[in-house]
Structures are given as structure tokens and as C-alpha cells.
Amino acid sequence: MRLFETLYARALVWARAPRAVYYLCALSFFEAFIFPIMPEVMLAPMMLGKRHKAFFYANLSLLFSLLGALVGYALGHWAYETVKPLLSVHMQQVITVWVDNLRTDMNQHWLAMLGALTLAALQPVIPMKLVTWAAGIVGVPVLPFLACVAVGRGKRVWLLALLIRLFGERAERMLHRNIEWIGWAALVLLGLLLGWWLWSRG
Template sequence: MKLFSALYDWTMKWAKHKLAPLILAALTFAESVFFPIPPDVLLAPMVLAKPKRAWHYATITTISSVLGGIAGYALGYYMFDAWVQPLIAEFGYQTRFDTAVTWFEEWGVWVVFIAGFSPVPYKLFTVSAGFLNMMFIPFLIASTIGRGMRFYLVAGLIKLGGESMERALRKWVDVIGWGLVVLIVIAYVTLR
């Protein structure tokens, strides 16, 4: 079943659209505050579609992510008890949030850098930083460096792979997609 090939073609079509950079910026901002889908899923196809714009797209993603991080910080700082804590409890993120707070207590600003660079949910750390009254300038610097490194690395690797990577992805996208589905199902059954 070629479900993922069709999805791949649809994504590549939209990655070339004139509004794609604006959508990338909005997605990235939202992901830094509350949205569950990482911006890499749009950044990568946009770089594949227009490799000469790789650094431009990485810059848009970095700036939007840091701005979203600032919004998350402000939510944690000003609105934690009123808005954020009830949502954390409702969506079942309390354990993750408690872990983020513990990591902050142990490692401080380095946690923001690591969360910015890694696939760990950055949004938990932006809100946690505000809630814990972390100094804003170190938060901003760690976010900018961590997020920038991540998005420039993604854009650079995709650009480096170029057309041969695009051909390989197109050829193997269904196998990769179904393999991920199987892994998710196995993880869900195992962890449940």
C-alpha cells in the first residue's frame, strides 16, 4: 500500500508553495509553546524542494522557535496556575513536567540548550523555565544556540544529501513509513 508515497508527494508539493515559509514559521512558533508536531517535518521537505534556500529556511525556523520559546516562557511565568497547570494535568503531561522541573534543578540552563537541540519536547522546558523564574537572558541564549544548531544541522544534512537523498526517500518512503507504524504499535503495546 503506497499511502506514504502519496503523503510524501503531497508534502513536497506544499513545500514548494509560496506560503510554505509562513506556514513553517507558524508551525515552529506553535511547536515551541503547545503543538505536538516538530517543525522538522516541514523544514526537511522544504529544503529538499529548494536546496538553495536551506539556510533561509533554517533561519526562519530558528527565529520562530525562539519567539515561541519566549511565549512559552511568558506563559509559565505569568499564567502557570491559571492556564498552564490545568492543561498539563488534563493532557496527562504532569509526569513529564515534573521531570523537566527536576532536570532544571539539577542542570539549570543546560537543560534548555539540550531540549532545544534534541527531540525532547522543547515546549515543556520553555514553560518550565518561566514557571521556575529562570533568568531570561541565559534562557534566550541557550534557546537560540540549541534551536539554531538543530535546525541548521537538519537543513545542512538535507541540503548535503541533495537529489540523491530525495530519490532514495521517494523510493523507500513507504517501507520507512510502515516500519515506523510497526515500531509505534510495538512500543505502545509494550509500554501499556
């Protein structure tokens, strides 16, 4: 099943459309809290088409990723508060203990938490949605949260812009070859994290 290659192909069509910039903004925005395909799949061909605008596209994607991260943060906070009363008393207790423990760790290890957020935003394996929703649930302060996402995601899109400027189509082909395993690896990791959490609290 080539799910992510299909989505990748769709993103390439968007990248070549006359309104590609608008599609890039939308993809960057929604990927931060719900969509499974990272913006780099549109950024790479758009940057290849206009290499002199590579960093402009990177900054535009970063801006809308930050806006989407705010939405994911808000959804994490409000969905958690809304759904919690619908759960069983036992499950409410388990989730409350988990969230309280994370908040305690956050307060006791502030710099480590900021580093973890930055690394999570930097690499493509942990879905950005998991980071933004979890930050909202735990209550990471908004400004440090945005700063970490900006640094982590910024390094990703700026590095891509630099690679495109230096290596051109070879950088895009590398992304194309690996998109399927990156997508499935992200889903498997998310499932393992969820399973581990349920098992450890059982």
C-alpha cells in the same frame, strides 16, 4: 493509529504550498509551546526544493521558534500563577515545594541548568513545549533561556540544512521513516515524567 504520519503528510502539503514560508513561520512558532509536530518536517522538503536557501529557511525557522519559546515561557509563568489558586491546598503545597526545589537547584547548579536547557532544545524526544513552559514556571532568567534555546534549536536546524545540502533526498527519507516513533516516544516520555512526578510527590 498513524497520528504523526498524518500530521507529517499535512506538513508536507504546507511545504509545497505557494505560501510555504508563512506556514513554516507559523509551525515553528506554535511548535515551541503547543503544536506536536517539529518544524523539520516542513524544513526538509522546502530545503530540498531550494537547496541554495537551506540555511535561510533554517534561520527563519529558528527566529520564529525563539518567538514561540517566549510565548511558552510566558504561558508557563502566568498559567502556573493563575491555576495554582484553583488547586487544593495539598496540591498547592506539593507544587510549591517542587518549584522551589527546582529554583534552588537552578541557583546552585547554574551551568548544569544551562547545559540541560541546551540539550533539551537540541534533541527531538523531549517536547519543546515542556522546556518552554517549565522554564517559565521555574523562572529561568529570560536571556540565558533564549540563548540556550537558540544554541540547541539552532544546531538542529543548521544540521538539517547541512544534511540536505550534502545528502539531499536521503536525509528527508530518513526523517519520514522515523517521524511516527519520534512523535509517540515524545508523548510516552512526557506521560512517564508526569507519572513519576505525581508518584514521587504522593
